[in-house]
Amino acid sequence: MSVDTTPALLQVEGLAVEFATRDGVVPAISHASFTLRPGGCLGLVGESGSGKSVTALAIMGLLAKPAARITAGRILLDGVDLLALPPEEMRALRGGAVAMIFQEPMSSLNPAFTVGDQIAEAVRAHARVGAREARARAIELLRQVRIPGAERRFDEYPHRLSGGMRQRVMIAMALAGNPRLLIADEPTTALDVTVQAQIVELLRAIQAEHGTAILLISHNLGLVASLADEIAVMYAGRLVEQGPAARILGHPEHPYTVGLLGAVPRAAPGDAPLTGIEGMVPDLRSPPPGCVFGPRCPFCVATCRAAEPALRGMGAGHASACLRAPLDALA
Amino acid sequence: MSATIAMAPDTRLRRVLRQLARQPGTLLAAAVVLAFVLVAVFAPLIAPFDPLRSNFLAVRRPPSDLHWLGTDEVGRDVLSRVIHGTRISLMAGVIPVLVAVGLSVPIGLIAGYRGGWVDAVLMRITDAMLAIPFLIVAIALAAFLGPDMINAMLAIGLASLPVFIRLARGAALAVRAEDYVEAARAVGASPMRIALRHMLPNMAPPLLVQASIMAATAIIAEASLSFLGLGQQPPAPSWGSMLNAAQRHMVAAPWMAIAPGLVIFVLVIALNVLGDGLRDALDVKRH
Numbered sequence: 001m002s003v004d005t006t007p008a009l010l011q012v013e014g015l016a017v018e019f020a021t022r023d024g025v026v027p028a029i030s031h032a033s034f035t036l037r038p039g040g041c042l043g044l045v046g047e048s049g050s051g052k053s054v055t056a057l058a059i060m061g062l063l064a065k066p067a068a069r070i071t072a073g074r075i076l077l078d079g080v081d082l083l084a085l086p087p088e089e090m091r092a093l094r095g096g097a098v099a100m101i102f103q104e105p106m107s108s109l110n111p112a113f114t115v116g117d118q119i120a121e122a123v124r125a126h127a128r129v130g131a132r133e134a135r136a137r138a139i140e141l142l143r144q145v146r147i148p149g150a151e152r153r154f155d156e157y158p159h160r161l162s163g164g165m166r167q168r169v170m171i172a173m174a175l176a177g178n179p180r181l182l183i184a185d186e187p188t189t190a191l192d193v194t195v196q197a198q199i200v201e202l203l204r205a206i207q208a209e210h211g212t213a214i215l216l217i218s219h220n221l222g223l224v225a226s227l228a229d230e231i232a233v234m235y236a237g238r239l240v241e242q243g244p245a246a247r248i249l250g251h252p253e254h255p256y257t258v259g260l261l262g263a264v265p266r267a268a269p270g271d272a273p274l275t276g277i278e279g280m281v282p283d284l285r286s287p288p289p290g291c292v293f294g295p296r297c298p299f300c301v302a303t304c305r306a307a308e309p310a311l312r313g314m315g316a317g318h319a320s321a322c323l324r325a326p327l328d329a330l331a
Numbered sequence: 332m333s334a335t336i337a338m339a340p341d342t343r344l345r346r347v348l349r350q351l352a353r354q355p356g357t358l359l360a361a362a363v364v365l366a367f368v369l370v371a372v373f374a375p376l377i378a379p380f381d382p383l384r385s386n387f388l389a390v391r392r393p394p395s396d397l398h399w400l401g402t403d404e405v406g407r408d409v410l411s412r413v414i415h416g417t418r419i420s421l422m423a424g425v426i427p428v429l430v431a432v433g434l435s436v437p438i439g440l441i442a443g444y445r446g447g448w449v450d451a452v453l454m455r456i457t458d459a460m461l462a463i464p465f466l467i468v469a470i471a472l473a474a475f476l477g478p479d480m481i482n483a484m485l486a487i488g489l490a491s492l493p494v495f496i497r498l499a500r501g502a503a504l505a506v507r508a509e510d511y512v513e514a515a516r517a518v519g520a521s522p523m524r525i526a527l528r529h530m531l532p533n534m535a536p537p538l539l540v541q542a543s544i545m546a547a548t549a550i551i552a553e554a555s556l557s558f559l560g561l562g563q564q565p566p567a568p569s570w571g572s573m574l575n576a577a578q579r580h581m582v583a584a585p586w587m588a589i590a591p592g593l594v595i596f597v598l599v600i601a602l603n604v605l606g607d608g609l610r611d612a613l614d615v616k617r618h
Contacts, residue, residue: 062516095519102517107510112532121528122518173518 008035008076009213010059010181015073017054017063017237026284028054029237031072036230038180041207041214043228043245045221045260049281051237052217056183059215060100061090077181096126099174103186105166109158115169116142116154122176141172145202164195171202175210182206185217200226221264225249233257236282236292239311243318253320253327255297291323299324350612357608363601367594371417380408382415382568391584401586403576409590412568416591419569420598423484423553423562424546430488431495432542436531439499444507444526454500457493465490465552473561480553480569483562487552491545498541502534509533536613543606547599554595570595 017029029051036042044052057063059075061082075082077097082090094100102108110118119138123129129137135154142150145168158166167187174182184203188196204227206212218224224231225245232242233256241254252258259277279296282288288295290305297304304323311319314326324330351357370377379399386406394401400409442453469486476482506512507530515529556562557571565572570591577587 060517062513091519091521093519094517100517102510102514104510108514110511110515110529110533113528121515121520121524125519125521125524170514173514176518 007079009038009040009078010036010215011074011076011079012055012059013074013076015055015058015075016071017051017058018069018071020067020069024285027237028068028284029058032234032237032239033073034232034239034242036181036213036215039207039211039213040230041216041228043224043231044215044217044234045219045224045231046234047219047260047281050234052219052234053185054237055234056100056185056215056217059183060094060098061085061087062094062100092126095122095174095179096177097179098181098183099177099179100183100185101167101170101174101187103189105163105170105190108170109166111158114155114157115161115166116156119154119169119172119176122173126177137176138172141175142169144175144206145169145172146198147172162195163191164198167191167195167199168202171199171206175206175212178210179212181213181215183215183217186219187216188223189218189220196223203227221249221260233260236287237284238292238321240293240321241319242311243314244316247316247318251318253314253318253325254293254322255299255324255327256293258327259296291321293322299327299330347612351608354608354611356604357612360601360604360608363597364605367417367421367598367601370414371421374415374418378408378411378414380411382407382411383566391580391587393584394586400590401584403573403587404580404584409573409587412573413570413590413594416568416570416573417594419480419563419567420550420553420571420595423480423487423569424550424598424602426484427488427491427549427552428542428545430485431491431545432538434488435492435495435499436534436538439496439501440503440526440530440534442496443500443503444522444530450500453496457496460493463490466555469552469556469561478561478564480563483553483556484549486556487549490552491548495538495541495545498537499534502537503530506530506533540606540610540613543602543609547602547606550595550599550602554591 012035013033015029015032016027019026019028032051032055034042044055046052054063054068058070059082063070070083073083077093082093085093109115116135116138119141120131120134123134123137123141139150139154142153147153147165147168153161158169161169187203188199191199200223203214207214214227216224216227228245230243231245231248233240233248233254235256241248241252241257248257249261252261256277259275262275263277265274277296282292282295288305290307291297291300291309294300294304301324309321309323311321312325313319351361384407386402389398389402389406391404392398392402392406398408398410400413403409403412438453442450465486468490469483472482472486512525512529515525520529553562553569554571554574557569558575560575563569563572573591574588577584577591580587
């Protein structure tokens with residue numbers, strides 16, 4: 001998709017994930033493919049239930065078995081298929097080459113141990129170092145995530161820290177194994193707006209200083225716009241549009257992306273009114289025929305309901321799964 | 332940021348203690364239990380008489396200046412026997428709990444963590460154990476191994492095992508779903524480490540509460556077994572065996588029954604109040 005020729009760090013090919021539920025099998029992700037180059041930042045965008053987090057958990061090998069099943073596809077990290085790795089090797093990779101931070105910093109730290117202990121544990125999970133060395137490294141990590149008074153903070157329990165501080169601690173834990181890929185699943189959703197900006201700034205600094213690639217998962221297009229250089233838009237478990245961030249944000253070629261952008265609040269006077277997307281996310285057990293976005297799409301025509309459209313190149317590394325793209329002619 | 336930055340490092344223990352300090356009833360109960368512990372530890376120093384020495388010149392004497400709680404049917408000092416009996420009764424409260432917790436936590440942890448068929452098998456065995464009456468187990472153990480205090484405590488511990496296993500499993504299930512367990516998995520922690528370091532400490536509160544309640548139950552159970560002659564064997568004193576001896580002299584020497592009965596009552600109430608207080612103090616939802 002990309003014109004960039006450097007070998008991809010992460011390559012997801014035709015990933016499909018199903019969930020066995022009481023009401024039958026739900027295909028959570030259908031044939032999603034995307035790549036992330038070393039040191040880059042890919043924003044995975046979509047509303048709740050679109051399959052963003054499932055994608056992240058699939059990469060981490062943390063999908064809840066046996067309910068979740070990967071039915072097709074490959075996940076390549078530096079060319080190695082993670083889905084074929086034995087559990088022990090996958091465990092070594094988690095927190096090592098691939099790390100993840102979660103949405104809920106308030107509950108993602110163990111209340112029974114100091115934050116320093118938890119970071120030191122993450123350090124020792126991936127390096128044969130003694131307790132003293134692990135402590136020194138943990139304090140250094142606390143400094144790296146810009147926590148003031150790192151030495152003092154080391155011995156504090158999570159309940160003494162604010163949400164923003166805890167998310168910094170989570171990021172420090174994630175950095176403990178010097179990851180090449182950091183998956184950030186809604187890293188700022190639970191935080192205050194001012195703190196959100198600080199965390200974004202921190203992620204940007206980490207990306208720049210360590211060359212860590214970031215897979216940024218969010219429903220917040222503003223956040224994604226400020227960090228990602230590539231964007232992939234997910235809807236109902238499918239990738240409906242992907243390409244360079246500037247293209248997607250400035251010139252979306254899928255009606256769903258257009259809808260998402262229309263729903264982002266802007267502050268400038270004279271802007272267009274906020275718009276929502278009509279209708280609901282479809283029930284994945286019985287998706288609508290043809291294009292899954294069809295029932296909510298203002299441009300939907302008979303051919304859209306005939307067959308599910310595949311991603312189509314729109315030039316400059318931009319691809320859309322809309323039969324009617326380019327949309328310029330329609331509006 | 333919280334407003335208490337400058338204070339000494341805060342710990343969960345400290346928070347729980349602070350919470351406990353706000354409940355006068357719990358503090359009083361803790362003081363009572365502590366007093367019993369001290370009495371047990373220093374029994375030989377406190378007891379005015381040898382609890383085993385009989386005096387046939389002073390049989391079944393009512394309370395007096397010399398024998399504050401009277402004497403029993405062979406002239407032994409009731410106060411001294413109650414004091415020495417504290418050791419047995421406290422042990423009867425602690426050892427079965429240790430047996431039950433020690434066995435149930437690993438089983439519950441495995442069942443809750445592994446889930447699936449492992450969980451199903453372990454839980455069905457536990458259900459089957461629930462169906463065995465405690466007294467039958469105690470009598471069977473006494474029949475096979477002889478009536479003695481250790482066997483009685485073993486029986487009490489085994490009898491309460493299924494309740495503890497269920498509790499430990501429930502706690503493990505609840506803790507396993509916590510975000511920090513998922514986060515530990517995401518940093519590559521091994522299953523053993525997740526179970527022992529991340530799950531076990533956070534399973535402690537409900538088990539601690541149950542243990543304090545169980546200690547009270549176990550003391551009653553020891554008294555019952557000793558009363559039936561399956562626990563502490565004469566002439567060593569235990570509150571249950573003292574009651575057993577006293578029943579034959581209820582009318583002539585009621586003080587023989589009143590003293591051990593009263594201390595059982597006080598200790599059991601104190602343990603139960605302490606358990607309730609712990610439950611309130613450890614309730615994470617209140618913080």
